[in-house]
Amino acid sequence: MTTNDRPRPPSALEQDVRERLAALESSDVETLRVASDYLEELAAWKVATAEASSKEGCDEQSEGEPDPDEYPADVPDRASVSVKEIAGTTYHYYQWRESDRIESKTVQR
Structure with a gap:
């Protein structure tokens, strides 16, 4: 990637999310990396939580949920x-x- 190929927030995201990401553009490299690490961890947590909820949902249904x-x-x-x-x-x-x-x-x- 060259200095002319500056990344932009994906257009597929909602407007308010794109604005929040654009606000991070002025942050230093270390702050961006810390934020990136946090977002990766948050995404992994959400996936794990969703999987656990779907498994619990199956258990609940077998325990009497019609x-x-x-x-x-x-x-x-x-x-x-x-x-x-x-x-x-x-x-x-x-x-x-x-x-x-x-x-x-x-x-x-």
Whole structure:
């Protein structure tokens, strides 16, 4: 890379992110390297967190979170589901909005 080939923030980024990156252009080399190291670590952490969340999500679903295919016939797929265990019995509480009303249904599993 020559001095005439100065890098610019990628246009694929949102405007506010490009502006923040452009603000770093006046920083010294050491500051840029420290910021770069931090951003690499942050990206790795986000990937690890997302992977852990997706694994936990799979575990949660197997521990009683119903699959959308298992919703009762009269409950829409967009319904939110709360799973509660009361006195050893598991209940699934489905709740959704229809027009101005909130509908709900309780199913014992």
